[in-house]
Amino acid sequence: MNSETELAPAVQSILEAARERSGGDGVVSVDARSLPDALADAEAAGRVPVIAEVKPTSPTADGTRDDDPVALAQAMVDGGAAALSVLTEPTHFGGSPDALSRIREAVDVPVLRKDFVLDEAGMDIVEADLLLLIARFVDDLEGLIAAARERGFQPLVEVHDQAELETALEAGAEIIGVNNRDLARLEVDLETFESVATEVPDDVTLIAESGISSPADVRRMREAGAGALLVGSAIMDHGAGDSDVTGNTRRLVDAKSSDHDGDC
Numbered sequence: 001m002n003s004e005t006e007l008a009p010a011v012q013s014i015l016e017a018a019r020e021r022s023g024g025d026g027v028v029s030v031d032a033r034s035l036p037d038a039l040a041d042a043e044a045a046g047r048v049p050v051i052a053e054v055k056p057t058s059p060t061a062d063g064t065r066d067d068d069p070v071a072l073a074q075a076m077v078d079g080g081a082a083a084l085s086v087l088t089e090p091t092h093f094g095g096s097p098d099a100l101s102r103i104r105e106a107v108d109v110p111v112l113r114k115d116f117v118l119d120e121a122g123m124d125i126v127e128a129d130l131l132l133l134i135a136r137f138v139d140d141l142e143g144l145i146a147a148a149r150e151r152g153f154q155p156l157v158e159v160h161d162q163a164e165l166e167t168a169l170e171a172g173a174e175i176i177g178v179n180n181r182d183l184a185r186l187e188v189d190l191e192t193f194e195s196v197a198t199e200v201p202d203d204v205t206l207i208a209e210s211g212i213s214s215p216a217d218v219r220r221m222r223e224a225g226a227g228a229l230l231v232g233s234a235i236m237d238h239g240a241g242d243s244d245v246t247g248n249t250r251r252l253v254d255a256k257s258s259d260h261d262g263d264c
């Protein structure tokens with residue numbers, strides 16, 4: 001792991017909380033729904049593959065959404081989401097493993113567990129189709145990818161720059177997310193994806209993460225090579241508790257055509 005002094009205080013606090021949480025009781029075994037298949041199905045149906053994120057709050061959110069997470073997830077699927085991402089981190093994101101379990105039972109799309117998993121024990125908390133591993137935060141990425149696959153998870157390895165991308169590829173990652181949010185200042189810059197994506201081999205499932213808020217952003221990330229977009233804040237709309245999650249999702253899913261934009 002790189003020096004933690006380069007991380008925003010909120011991220012240092014997230015990591016401390018992750019280290020203090022204990023692992024599960026046994027070893028999880030999952031029969032996972034395929035993310036590549038779900039993304040291909042969305043493409044075939046003319047939808048932009050969007051992974052919509054159930055994220056009650058976050059260190060950069062304007063507020064908290066207290067709605068039932070299952071209702072939010074169903075609203076995202078109704079809006080055309082190809083897959084879901086569910087924050088299970090409780091302290092900084094308002095998530096829970098229980099919410100993920102209930103969501104996964106209620107929908108039939110693949111569900112990513114978005115959390116700060118640092119070791120094998122941290123994997124055995126809850127079943128999910130995909131498990132996030134953040135390249136910067138783990139010491140033995142190759143070992144953790146293998147451990148995740150042994151449990152049936154599809155590991156999604158998150159990177160932020162070329163060096164982390166190289167680490168992910170050497171470790172055998174097949175699904176890679178490039179996070180546009182830098183973990184030092186928590187600022188988003190879509191150029192991050194554009195610069196890292198150029199070095200990603202074609203056989204990798206490539207996901208653009210964070211800071212995607214408009215149909216124009218969707219098209220920009222797709223033109224830069226994104227096979228899917230992972231979107232939280234723009235769909236959850238934390239500032240407006242009763243906002244239309246289905247409509248927010250559909251607006252991005254339909255972004256192939258500029259007819260729906262209003263903001264190109």
Ligand SMILES: O=C(O)c1ccccc1NCC(=O)[C@H](O)[C@H](O)COP(=O)(O)O
Nearest residue numbers: 058059060209210211212231232233234
């Ligand atoms: O979202 C945050 O504020 C945040 C802060 C510190 C570490 C991680 C954080 N987010 C995790 C994520 O990866 C995002 O939730 C995800 O990529 C969606 O991003 P967005 O569409 O910008 O909400």
